Amino acid sequence: MATRMRLKLKTVFVLYFLVSLLGLIYALMQLGQRCDCTEHDMPKERTISRLRGELHRLQEQTRRLEATKQPRKESSLPTIFVITPTYARLVQKAELTRLSQTFLHVPQLHWIVVEDSQHKTPLVGQLLAKSGLSYTHLHVATAKERKLQEGDPSWLKPRGVEQRNEALRWLREDRKAQTDARGQQGVVYFADDDNTYSLQVFEEMRSTQQVSVWPVGLVGGMKYEKPVVEGGKVVRFHVGWRPSRPFPMDMAGFAVSLKLLLSNPDARFDGNAPMGLLESSLLQGLVTMDQLEPRADNCTKVLVWHTRTEKPKMKREDALQAQGLGSDAAVEV
Amino acid sequence: MPKRRDILAIVLIVLPWTLLITVWHQSAIAPLLAIHKACHHLVKEIFIIPERLAVRHRLSGGGIEGKREAGGQAGDSKEYCASDKDIVEVVRTEYVYTRPPPWSDVLPTIHIITPTYSRPVQKAELTRLANTFLHIPNLHWILVEDSQRRTPLVTRLLRETGLNYTHLNVETPRNYKVRGDTGDPRIPRGTMQRNLALRWLRETFNANSTQAGIVYFADDDNSYSLELFEEMRSTQKVSVWPVAFVGGLRYESPKVNAAGKVYGWKTVFDPNRPFAIDMAGFAINLRLILFKPQAYFKLRGVKGGYQESSLLRELVTLNDLEPKADNCTKILVWHTRTEKPILVNEGKKGFTDPNVEV
Numbered sequence: 001m002a003t004r005m006r007l008k009l010k011t012v013f014v015l016y017f018l019v020s021l022l023g024l025i026y027a028l029m030q031l032g033q034r035c036d037c038t039e040h041d042m043p044k045e046r047t048i049s050r051l052r053g054e055l056h057r058l059q060e061q062t063r064r065l066e067a068t069k070q071p072r073k074e075s076s077l078p079t080i081f082v083i084t085p086t087y088a089r090l091v092q093k094a095e096l097t098r099l100s101q102t103f104l105h106v107p108q109l110h111w112i113v114v115e116d117s118q119h120k121t122p123l124v125g126q127l128l129a130k131s132g133l134s135y136t137h138l139h140v141a142t143a144k145e146r147k148l149q150e151g152d153p154s155w156l157k158p159r160g161v162e163q164r165n166e167a168l169r170w171l172r173e174d175r176k177a178q179t180d181a182r183g184q185q186g187v188v189y190f191a192d193d194d195n196t197y198s199l200q201v202f203e204e205m206r207s208t209q210q211v212s213v214w215p216v217g218l219v220g221g222m223k224y225e226k227p228v229v230e231g232g233k234v235v236r237f238h239v240g241w242r243p244s245r246p247f248p249m250d251m252a253g254f255a256v257s258l259k260l261l262l263s264n265p266d267a268r269f270d271g272n273a274p275m276g277l278l279e280s281s282l283l284q285g286l287v288t289m290d291q292l293e294p295r296a297d298n299c300t301k302v303l304v305w306h307t308r309t310e311k312p313k314m315k316r317e318d319a320l321q322a323q324g325l326g327s328d329a330a331v332e333v
Numbered sequence: 334m335p336k337r338r339d340i341l342a343i344v345l346i347v348l349p350w351t352l353l354i355t356v357w358h359q360s361a362i363a364p365l366l367a368i369h370k371a372c373h374h375l376v377k378e379i380f381i382i383p384e385r386l387a388v389r390h391r392l393s394g395g396g397i398e399g400k401r402e403a404g405g406q407a408g409d410s411k412e413y414c415a416s417d418k419d420i421v422e423v424v425r426t427e428y429v430y431t432r433p434p435p436w437s438d439v440l441p442t443i444h445i446i447t448p449t450y451s452r453p454v455q456k457a458e459l460t461r462l463a464n465t466f467l468h469i470p471n472l473h474w475i476l477v478e479d480s481q482r483r484t485p486l487v488t489r490l491l492r493e494t495g496l497n498y499t500h501l502n503v504e505t506p507r508n509y510k511v512r513g514d515t516g517d518p519r520i521p522r523g524t525m526q527r528n529l530a531l532r533w534l535r536e537t538f539n540a541n542s543t544q545a546g547i548v549y550f551a552d553d554d555n556s557y558s559l560e561l562f563e564e565m566r567s568t569q570k571v572s573v574w575p576v577a578f579v580g581g582l583r584y585e586s587p588k589v590n591a592a593g594k595v596y597g598w599k600t601v602f603d604p605n606r607p608f609a610i611d612m613a614g615f616a617i618n619l620r621l622i623l624f625k626p627q628a629y630f631k632l633r634g635v636k637g638g639y640q641e642s643s644l645l646r647e648l649v650t651l652n653d654l655e656p657k658a659d660n661c662t663k664i665l666v667w668h669t670r671t672e673k674p675i676l677v678n679e680g681k682k683g684f685t686d687p688n689v690e691v
Contacts, residue, residue, distance in 0.1 A: 009342075010342075013342045013345060013346065016345075016346060017345045017346065017349065020346075020349035020350060020353075021349050023349075023353070024349050024352055024353050024356075027353065027356070028356065090577075090578065090583070091578070091667065091669055093664075093667070094556035094577070094667035094669050095556070095669075097556060097558050097667075098461055098464075098465060098556045098557075101461075101464055101465045101468060101559065102461060102464040102465075104468065105432060105464060105467060196457035196458070196460055196461045197461075198460050199464065215689070217453075217456075217457065217691045218453055218454065218457070218674040218691065219674075220678060221675055221676060221677040221678035221679070222676060222678045222679055222684055222685050223453060223676060223679060223685045223689075223691045224685055224689060224691050226689075238685070240677075240678025240679070240684055241678060300689060301689070301690075302456075302689060302690065302691050305454070305456070305457035305460075305691070306674075307454055307457050307458075307671050307672070307674075308671070308672040308674075309669050309670070309671055309672065310669070310670040310671065310672050312577075312578035312668075312669075312670075313581050314581060314582070314583070315581045316580065316581030316582050316601040316602065317581060317582045317583050319601075320582070320601065326583075327582055327583045327584060327599075331575075331583075331584065331662060331663070331664060332664065333577045333578075333583050333584055333664050333667070
């Protein structure tokens with residue numbers, strides 16, 4: 001009796017053990033699998049998608065309201081006049097195209113493009129017309145002796161001087177014709193066509209009273225150059241090259257208020273200034289260092305980069321041209 | 334003797350139960366399992382319903398399902414998936430500036446695959462690329478970093494743009510990496526990153542869905558016109574167009590005959606390649622990518638200039654190509670390259686504050 005009982009108990013235990021083991025294995029398998037738990041999730045999903053739909057509808061409504069508000073809001077913003085000197089080379093159309101794509105996001109922006117050429121070129125003219133931006137197309141040719149020759153390093157002669165001065169001259173004349181006070185409001189920014197601009201830098205400069213400044217990335221042989229701000233004022237400049245200049249900044253690192261330029265009708269860039277002093281030649285006559293307005297979070301953020309685009313290698317093209325088999329010149333690049 | 338047996342019996346009873354309890358305790362399985370599934374379902378739904386909310390979808394490592402990333406980076410996300418041990422993190426955030434155009438139910442989505450790697454000009458390049466993409470409706474940017482981990486620079490940048498994006502990363506093994514910036518065409522840069530993006534697309538979309546999509550490989554230093562994206566939106570299989578500044582020419586372009594079919598390539602560098610075209614010169618319909626799940630860029634043993642062919646020859650023949658840009662007579666994309674900035678004045682110790690992000 002006892003052995004039989006024990007036998008029964010043994011089998012019971014063995015069975016029990018086996019069942020537990022199988023159950024454990026089953027549970028462990030379940031952990032790694034994706035089960036088809038649709039019946040659990042349906043109600044959750046449905047509510048979530050319903051909420052999304054409502055959110056979407058509300059967003060549409062707010063967007064519609066915003067759209068009607070926009071024109072009124074925009075016209076009260078001071079206009080940013082962006083002055084870009086440009087010259088014909090292979091990458092010109094590409095540079096101007098991606099520049100225009102950035103500017104399209106900035107409200108109340110007026111682009112003044114000044115070509116270094118004897119006449120306005122159709123390439124630039126058509127690009128500006130198609131861009132959808134508010135623009136002015138000017139041109140002035142640099143005198144031959146001031147021009148960089150093939151093979152000259154880019155720092156040898158200052159570039160874009162006549163073009164920027166021409167833009168300033170046009171701006172002053174154009175504003176004379178505008179008699180209302182609002183026409184004298186604005187900010188002037190010198191934007192070269194190969195740099196990279198974030199959208200924030202334009203909002204930072206819009207409130208310029210005299211001259212505002214901020215850091216510039218990838219310039220002067222450093223990761224960035226910047227004004228050093230203490231107590232809300234610029235005390236010196238953190239640059240790697242000739243920090244003793246009156247304004248050791250890059251063209252992309254400052255903006256001037258239109259009012260200041262109009263009240264100083266003779267302020268312009270000096271093409272005879274030594275290397276690196278081009279910016280100072282304009283700013284010296286306008287402000288002193290302690291009058292500079294620091295932007296970009298007290299000059300701690302980089303919102304503009306002094307990128308440069310490589311000259312594309314045309315070895316094969318040149319070889320073909322020599323044979324008279326160059327690519328179709330009618331195709332604009 | 335019976336004592337020993339009894340003990341054995343007791344152990345045999347108790348052991349599986351203790352194992353079970355400890356295992357279940359560790360993962361707190363039951364409630365989690367449900368949410369885990371919910372995440373997956375939700376992700377699929379958000380993507381298929383074209384809503385105007387940015388969906389961020391993250392995958393770690395080599396995209397292998399088994400890997401789990403501990404600790405996400407979502408500080409400001411509104412999460413329905415509570416666990417941060419999930420493979421897939423779904424972050425839903427509102428567009429910050431309402432700048433991307435409203436999502437359309439009709440337009441096919443353009444999935445743009447951009448491999449990128451850390452270097453001083455990276456933030457600048459991605460910034461101006463984002464400024465371009467913000468004009469394109471129904472755009473989905475798949476940015477794949479060549480790095481071990483997703484960098485905070487790119488994560489922050491993507492979040493601030495307000496674009497619809499997916500952020501992935503995979504590190505190229507050192508023997509495949511290009512040292513410096515030689516631009517040596519023999520070593521295909523960005524291949525692993527592009528393949529990861531293709532894999533992600535195949536895992537996310539199923540071939541039977543009605544969501545139309547176009548896949549385009551856009552490098553972060555090129556220049557794109559806005560018209561290009563509208564040209565590629567009508568791609569049925571693979572569409573092609575000219576690209577400027579490649580192959581040592583003003584532009585390279587497909588040769589199109591009077592019947593509007595591509596019959597050759599107008600290039601100087603090896604025009605006999607199956608597809609003598611640059612990465613920026615073609616776009617593929619998503620359906621084709623999903624129907625041919627084995628088609629990837631070849632990683633090893635690819636001759637210079639043959640990388641594009643290694644993918645395209647598995648997808649189409651020359652006859653199936655659709656010429657765009659006015660029968661391949663207009664230039665809508667430029668293969669620009671950005672100069673490497675000379676950082677001489679940084680010196681050995683670094684002159685500038687390394688905490689300032691450039």
